[in-house]
Ligand SMILES: Nc1ncnc2c1ncn2[C@@H]1O[C@H](COP(=O)(O)OP(=O)(O)OP(=O)(O)O)[C@@H](O)[C@H]1O
């Protein structure tokens with residue numbers, strides 16, 4: 001559920017991101033694009049991981065698949081925006097089919113199954129040279145505009161996607177779908193027993209978690225102009241997304257946005273200042289997050305943080 | 318290549334995989350935690366063995382027990398200080414936590430060891446029998462891997478600690494009532510998992526070049542072995558390991574080695590869906 | 604004679620070697636209250652699980668309002684109005700008590716909007732006496748209240764047949780009178796009730812007919828007073844020695 005304050009905060013945030021090209025340099029604009037893109041991924045993941053409580057690590061499979069479908073379509077002369085739509089549809093269909101099989105698993109098995117999907121996608125794309133270029137990757141025709149215009153364009157694209165997925169989150173959280181998913185997360189057997197078609201609901205949630213990730217992947221490919229399997233299906237990225245949601249607050253609508261923004265900013269800071277140690281620092285952020293912010297930034301209780309720092313026992317479980 | 322060679326290659330590889338995965342399987346089965354640090358533990362074990370050999374001329378067989386013990390200590394501490402605090406939390410929490418810890422360990426290793434592939438070359442020559450050739454160091458590695466896996470099996474069944482681990486796995490609450498210190502047992506279990514990872518790393522360093530880039534692949538193999546064989550038992554890991562070794566060597570022969578990993582994952586997905594308990598599938602760690 | 608609403612024919616279900624439900628045939632008439640009793644492990648809960656599709660039946664059929672529903676999934680049973688409570692209560696722990704019941708109304712009871720579902724849920728909470736704790740999370744409830752919540756949740760699904768699996772277990776005898784009254788009032792609304800209970804007082808007090816299950820099979824069926832005198836029933840409950848002694852007493 002989202003409050004009026006939450007909506008206003010989100011609107012302000014969109015305005016801040018959208019106006020970066022007016023007053024900030026390229027680097028900041030690029031960061032704004034990354035923030036919007038990761039917000040799309042985190043908000044999408046929220047459907048399956050936050051609302052439904054299924055620990056999916058398949059996000060990057062949808063992202064990579066979207067990137068490749070978009071790239072291949074564009075290389076074959078399909079106009080850019082049509083290629084993105086195509087990517088959305090293909091990824092959505094893929095997720096629906098995959099979900100109806102994979103969602104029979106629970107807990108660790110589901111987590112592993114979803115990781116395996118990422119690996120299989122990466123390996124298949126790497127070895128299917130004739131279509132995907134294999135390990136050499138693919139070049140995508142670049143937009144022939146000035147670099148500034150290109151950046152503004154892709155910022156707007158990612159922002160629009162972010163707004164769509166945000167609205168979808170807000171809608172679902174008020175709708176019976178969100179109510180049902182919330183019930184499934186708490187007790188799937190009981191959810192079945194009160195008349196929720198749990199299989200259908202879970203597949204819908206899984207598909208929603210993929211749809212716009214596919215679009216974002218395709219748009220990302222058009223933006224950077226080059227993709228390869230290791231980058232497009234990186235396991236690091238697939239773990240980042242849930243971490244962002246946890247950082248912000250899982251199952252809330254604003255949480256993923258806050259989480260994605262803070263994570264990308266933190267990452268940028270670490271990358272530029274501690275080149276050799278950025279991975280370790282991110283690891284420490286994760287560890288800190290789990291021990292001191294188990295409910296995410298949105299549910300920070302400063303008293304508890306203080307108690308923990310003083311070394312009192314009792315991690316919420 | 319003839320069929321005998323393919324099978325022998327697969328079995329040798331499979332024994333190594335069993336040893337690689339058995340610690341992962343133990344932790345998962347007993348603690349219900351997916352230990353994303355496992356791959357880094359393996360590489361760490363391999364590196365330590367390599368440097369002991371390279372810088373001080375210590376034979377891997379001599380350093381192996383020390384490396385394994387060191388890894389045990391690290392594993393014990395990781396569990397005692399971190400994972401124990403959230404061990405009953407949902408999957409996502411424990412998995413993310415071990416992933417975060419792994420990022421730290423991985424980073425430390427890349428800074429200190431760099432990503433250069435390293436290997437202990439023992440130069441033991443090759444052995445030929447019935448038209449099958451096999452480097453002796455691999456056979457040696459296989460024997461060692463099987464011996465260590467067998468030792469773990471024996472310890473789990475016969476020792477007090479082993480029985481305490483089984484008891485905790487079966488029923489945590491009852492084990493507490495029986496006076497078992499569950500947190501301590503959990504830490505030991507995690508330590509044993511790390512110990513086996515370290516030992517597997519030491520063996521791998523004698524057979525294949527080791528680099529930090531391989532942590533992800535090792536974890537992937539451990540997943541596949543556990544799911545195929547069945548979680549939480551030494552025989553499960555053994556069956557899963559041998560099965561994966563054979564799958565890789567056979568599919569590598571028919572589709573080319575670059576696809577063997579894909580086939581392994583596909584088999585794993587298939588087994589996950591039709592028989593999630595794995596081929597050996599039973600409960601209780603034995 | 605009123606019409607039949609639920610008919611079980613030769614229903615069986617095994618777990619490994621255990622025949623938890625063994626060739627059970629049973630028919631419920633519209634509006635009737637039937638008691639289902641039997642010693643621990645007799646298969647009462649399993650029977651309900653098979654009827655509602657939690658466990659697929661090994662053999663036999665379930666007909667509900669003339670329709671063969673043997674292969675249904677639990678959510679379909681709920682939507683049809685074939686509802687049950689859980690012996691081991693199954694709340695949505697984080698949801699408020701009100702939303703627990705609203706979930707039943709909106710999904711099982713086909714109430715179109717969440718708002719209406721909450722209104723209906725509030726009425727039902729008053730009906731079972733939980734209105735004061737409506738906004739608490741379900742995990743905060745005491746066990747008797749959780750049982751009441753189960754009842755309200757299943758009522759929200761607009762049941763035609765309601766199977767109550769030990770909803771009164773753990774209640775004090777004062778509370779039981781209230782609970783009995785509640786069950787009678789539900790039945791007055793035309794709901795057919797299958798009540799599973801260990802407490803004889805409850806079963807005998809409300810049931811028009813009693814079915815006795817032992818080791819998965821129906822061993823007796825009939826009006827309450829006749830069934831409790833049945834030798835096989837006494838034997839199943841008390842063991843053969845006591846049954847023998849009891850018999851000697853009454854005869855001599
Ligand atoms: N899911 C299951 N898996 C295996 N065995 C089961 C399962 N459910 C029930 N059983 C077995 O089936 C038999 C019948 O159990 P059931 O719970 O139906 O009995 P009951 O009559 O409800 O008993 P109680 O009065 O204790 O509630 C028991 O032997 C039980 O152990």
Ligand SMILES: [Mg+2]
Pocket residue numbers: 647648649690768
């Ligand atoms: Mg029962």
